[in-house]
Amino acid sequence: MIKKTILILLFLAFWVSTLSAQKDNYLKSTNLKGNTLTLTFKYKVDNVKFFTFKHKGIIKYVYDIKNAVLPHTLSIKDYKYAGVSAFKMGQFSKNYLRVVIESKYSNYNTYAIHGKNLLFKLPKVKKAKSIIPKGKGKKIDKNSPRIVIDAGHGGYDIGASHGKIREKDITLPLALKLEKELRYRGYKTYMTRKTDKHLYLYERTDYANKKKGNIFISLHMNASPKRKHRNYLYKGIEIFYLRGKSKRKRYADRRIYTGDWKKKKSYLLAKKIKKSMLLSVRKKHIVLDKGVKQNNFWVLRGTKMPSILIENGYISDKYEGRRLKTNAYQNLLIKGIANGIDRYFNKK
Numbered sequence: 001m002i003k004k005t006i007l008i009l010l011f012l013a014f015w016v017s018t019l020s021a022q023k024d025n026y027l028k029s030t031n032l033k034g035n036t037l038t039l040t041f042k043y044k045v046d047n048v049k050f051f052t053f054k055h056k057g058i059i060k061y062v063y064d065i066k067n068a069v070l071p072h073t074l075s076i077k078d079y080k081y082a083g084v085s086a087f088k089m090g091q092f093s094k095n096y097l098r099v100v101i102e103s104k105y106s107n108y109n110t111y112a113i114h115g116k117n118l119l120f121k122l123p124k125v126k127k128a129k130s131i132i133p134k135g136k137g138k139k140i141d142k143n144s145p146r147i148v149i150d151a152g153h154g155g156y157d158i159g160a161s162h163g164k165i166r167e168k169d170i171t172l173p174l175a176l177k178l179e180k181e182l183r184y185r186g187y188k189t190y191m192t193r194k195t196d197k198h199l200y201l202y203e204r205t206d207y208a209n210k211k212k213g214n215i216f217i218s219l220h221m222n223a224s225p226k227r228k229h230r231n232y233l234y235k236g237i238e239i240f241y242l243r244g245k246s247k248r249k250r251y252a253d254r255r256i257y258t259g260d261w262k263k264k265k266s267y268l269l270a271k272k273i274k275k276s277m278l279l280s281v282r283k284k285h286i287v288l289d290k291g292v293k294q295n296n297f298w299v300l301r302g303t304k305m306p307s308i309l310i311e312n313g314y315i316s317d318k319y320e321g322r323r324l325k326t327n328a329y330q331n332l333l334i335k336g337i338a339n340g341i342d343r344y345f346n347k348k
């Protein structure tokens with residue numbers, strides 16, 4: 001804290017004095033492209049003093065540029081770069097313009113002077129790998145397992161909501177990612193919806209039956225109810241499969257399928273997928289296992305094939321809600337689901 005205060009004071013104290021600097025090499029522009037930050041000056045860059053120091057686990061790369069002057073209009077503080085936590089620039093003294101780049105990475109190339117340009121090479125950070133590999137993937141033929149993917153809700157049916165987060169806005173991208181991943185792994189995929197449109201529940205199961213799916217996966221997000229139960233944790237992953245042989249039907253003109261074979265297979269599918277999902281998300285996050293449960297949801301009963309409904313997490317939970325919206329977390333979820341499907345079909 002003291003260090004910081006001194007630094008700020010120094011910046012302020014010397015700012016005014018710079019106005020009288022002689023042969024001022026004004027900074028004319030800044031640019032961040034790829035992993036290179038470029039400062040362009042009026043004249044050739046004279047000399048740079050470079051040093052680093054570590055503060056609270058962050059390495060500060062400090063560059064003092066001789067005879068350089070910073071106009072009030074230029075700043076680098078708004079630049080964003082993965083691996084750099086802050087870009088700072090200020091008139092350190094009459095003769096020196098100071099640039100500070102803060103990063104937790106210690107492996108980088110520092111700087112290079114090219115005439116009027118001063119280039120800073122930023123640490124190359126491995127981007128969060130997309131789990132969808134490039135290329136065509138495995139061949140899909142008539143023997144490939146047929147997976148029906150059901151993005152929960154859609155259209156005017158927004159599903160659960162919490163603040164600005166709506167269930168239907170997460171189920172769709174999640175379903176589209178899962179479709180891509182499963183195709184790559186050699187499955188035939190069928191989507192009950194690919195756009196933000198409304199579907200009745202019977203339309204989802206009719207479609208799955210018409211497409212003769214081998215399994216049916218319905219994707220949903222949870223949210224805590226208004227009246228919360230004490231001692232109940234509203235977070236984590238849970239998977240449902242059909243319950244019992246209840247004759248109660250939601251749609252009188254449609255059959256329900258609650259045979260033992262389907263029930264057993266659905267349970268097996270739920271178990272494998274839940275295990276794989278937790279393995280995947282827990283690589284990076286703490287996620288609660290809410291188990292495999294039974295329910296009489298229509299989509300689990302109206303399908304002829306083994307069917308499960310995945311509650312991928314609670315949008316109402318502060319942390320879970322935030323990460324459920326991210327590509328990185330969605331990728332972890334679908335990788336887990338796809339691994340579980342592989343295991344179900346005995347590929348692994």
Ligand SMILES: [Zn+2]
Nearest residue numbers: 152159220221
């Ligand atoms: Zn839902």
